[in-house]
Amino acid sequence: MVALKSVVVSRSTLKRLPLYLHLVEGLYAQGVEHVSCTAIAKEFDFDPTQVRKDIEVTGEVGTARVGFSVTGLVIRIREFLGWNNAHDAFLVGAGNMGKALLGYKDFEKYGLNIVAAFDKDTRKVGSRIFGKEVLALSKLPNLVKRMHVHIGIVCVPAEHAQPVADLMINAGIQAIWNFAPAPLRIPEGVILENARLTQSLAVLTNNLTRKLNTTKE
Amino acid sequence: MVALKSVVVSRSTLKRLPLYLHLVEGLYAQGVEHVSCTAIAKEFDFDPTQVRKDIEVTGEVGTARVGFSVTGLVIRIREFLGWNNAHDAFLVGAGNMGKALLGYKDFEKYGLNIVAAFDKDTRKVGSRIFGKEVLALSKLPNLVKRMHVHIGIVCVPAEHAQPVADLMINAGIQAIWNFAPAPLRIPEGVILENARLTQSLAVLTNNLTRKLNTTKE
Numbered sequence: 001m002v003a004l005k006s007v008v009v010s011r012s013t014l015k016r017l018p019l020y021l022h023l024v025e026g027l028y029a030q031g032v033e034h035v036s037c038t039a040i041a042k043e044f045d046f047d048p049t050q051v052r053k054d055i056e057v058t059g060e061v062g063t064a065r066v067g068f069s070v071t072g073l074v075i076r077i078r079e080f081l082g083w084n085n086a087h088d089a090f091l092v093g094a095g096n097m098g099k100a101l102l103g104y105k106d107f108e109k110y111g112l113n114i115v116a117a118f119d120k121d122t123r124k125v126g127s128r129i130f131g132k133e134v135l136a137l138s139k140l141p142n143l144v145k146r147m148h149v150h151i152g153i154v155c156v157p158a159e160h161a162q163p164v165a166d167l168m169i170n171a172g173i174q175a176i177w178n179f180a181p182a183p184l185r186i187p188e189g190v191i192l193e194n195a196r197l198t199q200s201l202a203v204l205t206n207n208l209t210r211k212l213n214t215t216k217e
Numbered sequence: 218m219v220a221l222k223s224v225v226v227s228r229s230t231l232k233r234l235p236l237y238l239h240l241v242e243g244l245y246a247q248g249v250e251h252v253s254c255t256a257i258a259k260e261f262d263f264d265p266t267q268v269r270k271d272i273e274v275t276g277e278v279g280t281a282r283v284g285f286s287v288t289g290l291v292i293r294i295r296e297f298l299g300w301n302n303a304h305d306a307f308l309v310g311a312g313n314m315g316k317a318l319l320g321y322k323d324f325e326k327y328g329l330n331i332v333a334a335f336d337k338d339t340r341k342v343g344s345r346i347f348g349k350e351v352l353a354l355s356k357l358p359n360l361v362k363r364m365h366v367h368i369g370i371v372c373v374p375a376e377h378a379q380p381v382a383d384l385m386i387n388a389g390i391q392a393i394w395n396f397a398p399a400p401l402r403i404p405e406g407v408i409l410e411n412a413r414l415t416q417s418l419a420v421l422t423n424n425l426t427r428k429l430n431t432t433k434e
Contacts, residue, residue, distance in 0.1 A: 008427070009423075011420055014416075014419050014420045014423050015413070015416040015419065015420065017419060018398065018415050018416050018419045019400055019416075022375060022398060022399060026376075044400055080423065081419050081422055081423050081426075082422035082423050082425060082426030082427075083419075083422060087422060087425060087426075096316075096317050096320035096321050096322075096347075097317050097321060099313075099316075099317060099320075100313050100314050100316060100317025100318075101317075103313035103316075104313050104314060105313075106398070106415075107418070110415055110418050110419070110422070111418075111422045112418060112422065130313075150425060150429070151421070151425065158239060159243075174425060174428065174429075175421055175424065175425040175428075177417070177418070177421050181235065181239060181323070182239060183236055183261055191421060191424045191425055191428065193417055193418075193420050193421040193424070194417070195414060195417050196232070196413075196417070197412060198235050198323075198327055199231075199232040199235050199236075200394070200410055200411070200412050200413070201324070201327050201328075201329060201394070201410075202231050202232065202234060202235045202298050202300075202327070203228055203231045203232065203410050204368070204392055204394050204408060204410040205298055205299035205300060205304060205327070205328045205329065206226075206231050206297065206298050206299050207392065207408045207410075208299060208304060208367060208368065208391060208392040208408055209298075209299030209304075210225070210299075211391060211392075211408065212367070212391075
């Protein structure tokens with residue numbers, strides 16, 4: 001199993017797997033026992049061969065004419081994504097975006113357990129947001145070490161993002177989820193994933209501006 | 218200008234432009250007057266030719282040996298992204314994620330003005346979140362038409378996302394920003410942009426699981 005999980009797969013496969021998982025969890029809830037690649041592909045307008053390849057990486061094996069076990073797919077995809085055991089995370093920046101993430105109950109389903117928040121604003125320190133304590137930022141390094149926390153979530157304004165990431169990495173954080181609209185410089189070996197909200201918005205507003213201008217012409 | 222804005226550019230260019238904008242806004246604040254492609258490229262470890270091509274789409278023209286006007290870049294990139302005039306948007310789903318987006322002040326800087334929120338939970342209707350009214354979902358169609366709102370933000374749980382998107386589109390919404398962890402079916406001509414938080418998290422947790430397993434081996 002360990003060898004299987006160490007297979008490097010493409011970002012696009014990793015991004016399609018949550019879609020399949022959502023679908024098969026729905027089927028599971030409806031009591032459906034088997035599903036074919038073709039049926040999954042149809043749901044998303046994907047190529048069935050692509051779906052088969054994506055599922056292959058999880059180690060789940062289908063049966064000819066019967067398809068894949070729905071239960072098997074739920075278990076294997078969750079396991080492959082690292083969503084069967086929640087990873088503990090610390091969040092820095094208890095502003096609006098930070099608060100939202102602290103209150104987003106679905107994250108635990110997706111393998112993320114935000115243990116505590118940190119902020120340098122002394123007025124926020126000591127308060128609780130959705131039951132989670134807000135601690136002084138200066139306490140982060142010690143707690144990362146003591147609690148073996150691996151994930152750091154950066155929710156501070158753009159100009160503070162790099163120093164916060166540096167603090168996390170020096171403390172031993174191994175993976176950073178960045179919500180700040182700023183690029184981060186990260187040493188080799190540390191995992192960086194940008195939530196890219198601003199960039200997603202850029203694609204939307206540019207497309208809309210273009211569409212509205214075309215309509216006017 | 219209208220012809221220029223109608224140029225179709227790649228998603229990757231659209232996603233790099235906000236990074237450049239953030240950088241040149243910082244330079245502008247510091248009083249820097251000019252910047253070269255090489256300097257911008259170095260900041261992000263990009264190829265200078267790539268940066269030059271990206272900037273070209275905005276219509277800003279540099280001067281040999283002097284570089285680009287920082288002010289010019291700020292104006293042209295914002296204009297190109299459609300961030301010089303805020304687009305009005307309606308948000309559906311005043312849960313935790315929805316609340317966060319309502320309170321995220323930076324969106325106005327990025328051309329997005331969330332005018333009101335909608336929810337079908339009658340306990341939420343009539344309340345205000347960060348000064349923005351929560352209205353009954355049934356009022357959305359009429360208000361989209363009367364207020365000429367173009368953008369709809371979907372912040373409901375996965376299983377409600379498609380009906381909410383359908384309601385928006387039938388009402389005349391032209392662009393959807395989807396925060397629900399579910400794929401949406403959208404008719405041709407309507408713009409769909411997925412925020413992909415769950416998918417971004419999938420990449421992070423899979424990479425981390427793989428890294429931790431490799432370390433253990």
